[in-house]
Amino acid sequence: MPKIKAFRGISPHPDYVKQVVLAVDNLSIENAKIIREKNPHSYVNMLVPRLENKYLRGSKRELAYKKINENFEEFLDTGILIRDSEPMLYIYQVRRRGMIQTGIWVVTSIDDYLNNTVRKHELTRADRENDLIDYLQQTGMDANPVLITYPPVKSIDLLIESIITLSPSLHFKTQEAEHLLWKINSEPIINKLINAFAALPVSYIADGHHRAAAASLLGIERRRLNLKHIGTEEYNFFNSVYMATDQLQIFEFNRLVKDTGLYGKEEFLLLVAENFEVCGSDQVVKPSGLHQFGMYLEHSWYRLTALKHTCCSSSPVADLDVSILQDFLFNPILKISEPRTDKRMTFLGGTVAIEEIVDLVNKGDYAIAFILYPTSIQQLISVADAGEVMPPKSTWFEPKFQSGLVIHQIN
Numbered sequence: 001m002p003k004i005k006a007f008r009g010i011s012p013h014p015d016y017v018k019q020v021v022l023a024v025d026n027l028s029i030e031n032a033k034i035i036r037e038k039n040p041h042s043y044v045n046m047l048v049p050r051l052e053n054k055y056l057r058g059s060k061r062e063l064a065y066k067k068i069n070e071n072f073e074e075f076l077d078t079g080i081l082i083r084d085s086e087p088m089l090y091i092y093q094v095r096r097r098g099m100i101q102t103g104i105w106v107v108t109s110i111d112d113y114l115n116n117t118v119r120k121h122e123l124t125r126a127d128r129e130n131d132l133i134d135y136l137q138q139t140g141m142d143a144n145p146v147l148i149t150y151p152p153v154k155s156i157d158l159l160i161e162s163i164i165t166l167s168p169s170l171h172f173k174t175q176e177a178e179h180l181l182w183k184i185n186s187e188p189i190i191n192k193l194i195n196a197f198a199a200l201p202v203s204y205i206a207d208g209h210h211r212a213a214a215a216s217l218l219g220i221e222r223r224r225l226n227l228k229h230i231g232t233e234e235y236n237f238f239n240s241v242y243m244a245t246d247q248l249q250i251f252e253f254n255r256l257v258k259d260t261g262l263y264g265k266e267e268f269l270l271l272v273a274e275n276f277e278v279c280g281s282d283q284v285v286k287p288s289g290l291h292q293f294g295m296y297l298e299h300s301w302y303r304l305t306a307l308k309h310t311c312c313s314s315s316p317v318a319d320l321d322v323s324i325l326q327d328f329l330f331n332p333i334l335k336i337s338e339p340r341t342d343k344r345m346t347f348l349g350g351t352v353a354i355e356e357i358v359d360l361v362n363k364g365d366y367a368i369a370f371i372l373y374p375t376s377i378q379q380l381i382s383v384a385d386a387g388e389v390m391p392p393k394s395t396w397f398e399p400k401f402q403s404g405l406v407i408h409q410i411n
Contacts, residue, residue: 003109006087010407021402038099043404065138103243110216119384132214140411146208152244239408251323251350253393256366276304285372294371316382340392349396
């Protein structure tokens with residue numbers, strides 16, 4: 001029974017929205033500084049602020065948070081950002097590469113995360129959690145939502161369809177996509193949506209495990225310190241967008257490896273053939289189904305098909321293509337036991353063109369490229385339902401959200 005609620009979101013003024021919102025995936029410090037210099041209205045000012053006087057008292061971290069909060073207040077005072085006058089729910093839609101994805105932007109109870117009503121499939125790292133907790137604690141800005149999915153529900157779909165026939169409150173285009181946001185302040189509609197989600201038995205985090213974990217840990221601490229805690233305070237909820245499973249797009253994470261280990265090409269292929277059917281191809285190999293892989297080695301393409309003994313239907317994790325490749329090729333042949341940390345391996349999301357991957361091998365940056373078939377949403381749900389954890393770099397979910405589009409303030 002997911003517990004969602006309306007909230008007083010903070011969004012850019014329509015005249016500034018395209019300047020404010022920011023894609024934070026793979027945003028480096030250097031790129032952030034360049035964006036800040038070119039665009040003084042960018043949300044990057046709430047992430048990497050300019051410190052005019054580095055000699056003020058306090059650590060660099062303390063000064064940065066002080067400046068972030070000053071920038072945020074200035075954006076509110078000048079009308080670049082606007083706080084809604086009453087609690088709302090939001091419908092968000094993104095149109096990209098011929099696909100339209102629509103979801104409901106809300107806040108979710110941290111109890112749902114803690115009691116596994118919102119189920120997880122990924123381990124989190126304490127260092128990343130602590131950084132996010134520190135940022136939330138110091139700024140109160142929860143600006144990058146967690147993506148949560150659920151099986152389609154007809155009543156929810158109908159409510160969404162009735163709203164998106166109206167003119168959106170915000171409508172803008174970025175380099176790759178078109179974004180629309182509708183604000184819902186109708187109490188009857190809000191209650192219908194809240195009740196519809198309360199009827200769901202469970203939901204699933206698709207993307208944003210660290211953000212959900214950080215918000216939940218901070219919420220627990222706030223509860224402990226607040227002697228007047230009643231449960232409706234904003235620190236009890238985290239920013240989230242719910243999209244039905246049929247609205248999500250999952251891309252694969254392809255693998256590149258620096259070398260073939262101790263083996264020459266022919267010996268390497270013979271070892272691979274112990275667990276995979278290996279067929280050469282004079283064309284680019286993109287897998288057409290699960291348990292198939294494309295392999296590019298020394299200017300040649302090969303189609304690998306996992307043999308029957310590699311597939312373990314008794315374990316949803318062991319049956320994943322990323323697990324099969326790891327357990328029957330990377331670990332035993334290439335001696336890569338920790339793919340997340342091994343410097344011989346690199347991961348590239350499926351949005352990277354195969355031509356770019358081939359070029360990296362042809363230039364000698366890598367010796368082998370492996371092209372995977374995307375993990376299905378049902379596989380992810382099976383792993384989460386079993387209480388297991390997906391291997392590293394199993395899925396690349398879209399959409400990725402623009403930070404600063406709808407801010408949830410927890411203070």
